[in-house]
Amino acid sequence: MTTASGPNRPATPDNPLIPGFHPDPSICRVGDDYYIAVSSFEYLPGIPLFHSRDLSDWTLIGHVAERPGQLDVGQVPTMGGAWAPTLRHHDGRFWCVVTDAMGRGSLIFTAERPEGPWSDGTVMRGVDGIDPDIAWDEDGTCYVTYSGLLLSGGVPTHLGIQQVRMDPETGQALQEPRSLWSGTGLMFPEAPHLYSIDGTWYLMIAEGGTERGHSVSIARSDRPDGPFEGCPANPVLSARSTDRPVQNTGHGDLVRTADGCWLMVMLGMRPRGMARAFSPMGRETFVTPVRWADGWPVVEPVRLAEPGPAVSRHEDFAAGVPGPEWVAVRRSPSEVVSSYGRPGALRLRADGSDMDSLRPVFLGVRQEHEEASFTAELDVSSGTGGLSLRMDELHHYDIEAGPGTVRARARVGPLSQSWELPRPGDASAVLLRISTGPVTFPSDGRGSLEHGGPDTVRLSVGTGDGWQELAALDGRYVSAEIAASFTGRVAGLYAADGTVNVRWFHYEGHDTKR
Ligand code: 6LW
Numbered sequence: 001m002t003t004a005s006g007p008n009r010p011a012t013p014d015n016p017l018i019p020g021f022h023p024d025p026s027i028c029r030v031g032d033d034y035y036i037a038v039s040s041f042e043y044l045p046g047i048p049l050f051h052s053r054d055l056s057d058w059t060l061i062g063h064v065a066e067r068p069g070q071l072d073v074g075q076v077p078t079m080g081g082a083w084a085p086t087l088r089h090h091d092g093r094f095w096c097v098v099t100d101a102m103g104r105g106s107l108i109f110t111a112e113r114p115e116g117p118w119s120d121g122t123v124m125r126g127v128d129g130i131d132p133d134i135a136w137d138e139d140g141t142c143y144v145t146y147s148g149l150l151l152s153g154g155v156p157t158h159l160g161i162q163q164v165r166m167d168p169e170t171g172q173a174l175q176e177p178r179s180l181w182s183g184t185g186l187m188f189p190e191a192p193h194l195y196s197i198d199g200t201w202y203l204m205i206a207e208g209g210t211e212r213g214h215s216v217s218i219a220r221s222d223r224p225d226g227p228f229e230g231c232p233a234n235p236v237l238s239a240r241s242t243d244r245p246v247q248n249t250g251h252g253d254l255v256r257t258a259d260g261c262w263l264m265v266m267l268g269m270r271p272r273g274m275a276r277a278f279s280p281m282g283r284e285t286f287v288t289p290v291r292w293a294d295g296w297p298v299v300e301p302v303r304l305a306e307p308g309p310a311v312s313r314h315e316d317f318a319a320g321v322p323g324p325e326w327v328a329v330r331r332s333p334s335e336v337v338s339s340y341g342r343p344g345a346l347r348l349r350a351d352g353s354d355m356d357s358l359r360p361v362f363l364g365v366r367q368e369h370e371e372a373s374f375t376a377e378l379d380v381s382s383g384t385g386g387l388s389l390r391m392d393e394l395h396h397y398d399i400e401a402g403p404g405t406v407r408a409r410a411r412v413g414p415l416s417q418s419w420e421l422p423r424p425g426d427a428s429a430v431l432l433r434i435s436t437g438p439v440t441f442p443s444d445g446r447g448s449l450e451h452g453g454p455d456t457v458r459l460s461v462g463t464g465d466g467w468q469e470l471a472a473l474d475g476r477y478v479s480a481e482i483a484a485s486f487t488g489r490v491a492g493l494y495a496a497d498g499t500v501n502v503r504w505f506h507y508e509g510h511d512t513k514r
Contacts, residue, residue: 012263013056014305015246015286016270020366021480021488022048023210023267023283024084024131024191027255028094034255035089035114036265037064037096038285041081041487043327046071047098049087049114055257055287060324064096064109064118066332071121072103074330075358078392079486084131084191084251095168097124097132097144101151106132108171126164126173128152134168135194137224142166144173145180145203147190161192161205163225181219181228183207184235191251194224200295203228206250210283210486213240214250216266218297237266237288237299245304245514246286247271248279254290254297262290268302269480270370273439274452278479280436281367282488307511311369316504317346322363327490329390330359337363338499346502348385348495355388355396355494356411362388364492369509371455373435374491376505381428383498389434389457389491391483397473399459400496401430408459408470412477419470424463429503431462434491436475438512454479 018025022038029035032053040046046065050058065071065082073081080102088095096109096118106129107121124132124144131147144166148159160182164173182189183205191206201224208215215235219228239249252266268286269279288300315323321337328336338349346363353360367389376387378401386400398409401423409418423430436455455475460467476482478489493502 012289012300012303013287014308015303016268016284017265017287018050018058018285019281020284020368021282021490022285022366023486024251025265025267025285026085026087026253027265028087028089029255029258030089032258035087035094036285037085037087039083039085039486040327041083042073042076042078042330043081043487043490044071044073044330044332045324045327046073046082047085047096051114055263062115062324064098064116065121066116066118067120068332069120070109070118071100073100076102076330078394079484083486086133086193086253088134090136095134097134099130099132101130106130106146108134108168122171124166124171124173126177127166128177129159129162131190131192133193134166135196135224137196142168143194143224145192145194147192148177148179149188149190158188161189161203178225180226181230183217184230186213186215186235193253195254196224204252204254206252207235208238208240208250210248210250210267212247214238214248215240216250216252216264216299220295231296233296233298236297237264237302239268239302242301244301245270246302247276248283249286249302262292262297263287264290264297264299266302270304272370272454273476277452278454278476278481280370280454280475280479280489282480282485284488304514307513310508310510313507314504315506317502322346325365326363326492327365328363333363336361345379346493348493348500348502350383350385350495350497350499354496355390355398356393358393360393360494362390362492362494364388364390364490365507367436367489367491367509370511371437372491372507372509373433374505374507375431375433376493377429377431377503378493379428379501379503380430383495383500385493385495385497385500387432387434387491388494389436389478389489391478391480391487391489392485395478395483395485397434397457397459397478398494399432399434399461399470400494401432401461402497406430406432406461406470410471410473410477421461421468421470424461424468433460433462433467434458435460452476
């Protein structure tokens with residue numbers, strides 16, 4: 001039983017809590033240890049899991065879905081895949097319920113340890129919707145509460161917030177779904193979470209849609225299955241129509257800290273550009289303090305911390321396998337990395353796909369900072385490959401090198417353009433770089449639409465004593481709002497022909513003052 005009391009206004013960790021595309025966070029606490037799981041969509045490994053003991057420093061400790069078959073994302077359309085996990089600890093086990101959208105459906109995973117191994121995933125029968133939550137009452141009855149958005153069939157239908165009693169060991173619903181309180185009437189009631197706090201049951205949901213109207217609303221009851229009474233102050237959190245630097249705040253989850261305070265984690269975006277219209281990193285994880293008054297949560301607006309120090313990460317693949325932060329598209333990294341060439345090199349072997357493909361030979365990491373650069377040294381003596389800054393197969397900027405040429409390429413929806421140069425020098429190794437930086441306005445002060453983007457993406461090749469820029473592109477076309485992907489930028493290495501050995505990859509990033 002948790003209590004809604006506790007000292008008010010705890011020290012709040014800095015935001016973004018987990019930068020880069022890490023949407024739909026769910027948090028749970030076991031003693032002094034905190035864990036967060038987030039959505040991963042078409043990327044594998046799927047459903048990243050983070051751990052912290054101080055709520056400020058978070059470490060990626062693994063993923064729920066690391067084995068073939070746990071998720072079925074091999075052919076999912078963009079936006080499909082692992083949506084909105086709920087992470088809980090009950091009866092000595094970790095539980096993760098999630099929707100493998102347009103894949104296996106809604107699933108229950110369990111593990112003895114958060115680092116895994118996690119179970120294969122049990123399909124929940126009788127749960128037709130998304131955003132499942134799992135909760136137990138004091139008698140051990142298990143409730144799965146979810147958003148009744150029906151993805152199967154032609155026209156999407158929404159049945160509001162639904163609930164069933166569930167046998168969590170078999171995944172069998174034990175009754176027909178019942179409709180619960182579904183918010184204040186805003187569109188898309190979803191992301192339900194059920195809490196027993198101080199003898200009262202709370203049902204917290206997202207509504208308004210995950211865009212700028214995103215909100216969190218809450219209701220309470222003396223029973224886990226209602227009827228629920230909505231909070232008079234709903235929505236208890238929203239950034240809609242405000243000038244806050246963190247927008248789209250919603251899809252929240254509550255946690256009572258070890259010292260009795262309360263926090264809410266949620267997704268948010270950091271839009272940039274002249275009209276603050278474009279979010280290159282997509283939906284990230286943020287946190288805000290919560291206090292209680294008259295049995296209702298009072299949620300602080302989400303604040304953005306002052307930018308921290310620049311981050312520099314160098315990966316020479318000497319460990320023999322890419323670290324857990326590396327992801328591949330609709331296939332696991334182990335399928336993409338054919339083998340290791342000379343010690344400390346990563347070998348990518350093309351298979352006829354390229355970055356326009358659903359399943360490219362690509363291995364990437366999330367962009368986590370507002371300004372970032374991605375640099376790599378590749379041996380392209382036996383193939384063609386390079387660096388890609390990807391939103392999805394229809395929105396990506398690439399720079400690649402092959403025998404004798406270097407090419408920059410922009411894919412924006414149905415449009416594609418490329419810029420080609422003879423490759424400087426004739427060494428087998430080539431340096432390539434993609435960097436994102438501020439939009440430069442003309443010195444004569446004449447602005448134009450092209451200067452309204454979130455950043456400029458520069459594609460360059462090393463020349464031995466410097467860099468030669470092949471293209472400088474508007475970053476809006478690789479942002480969440482234009483790509484309409486649920487994800488955010490992922491930058492990494494790919495092979496388009498033959499075999500490419502990657503000697504090292506280097507990430508630099510920093511945030512900018514608002
Ligand atoms: C998630 C749902 C949503 O399941 O998008 O827009 C889905 N809202 O809550 C993927 O993030």
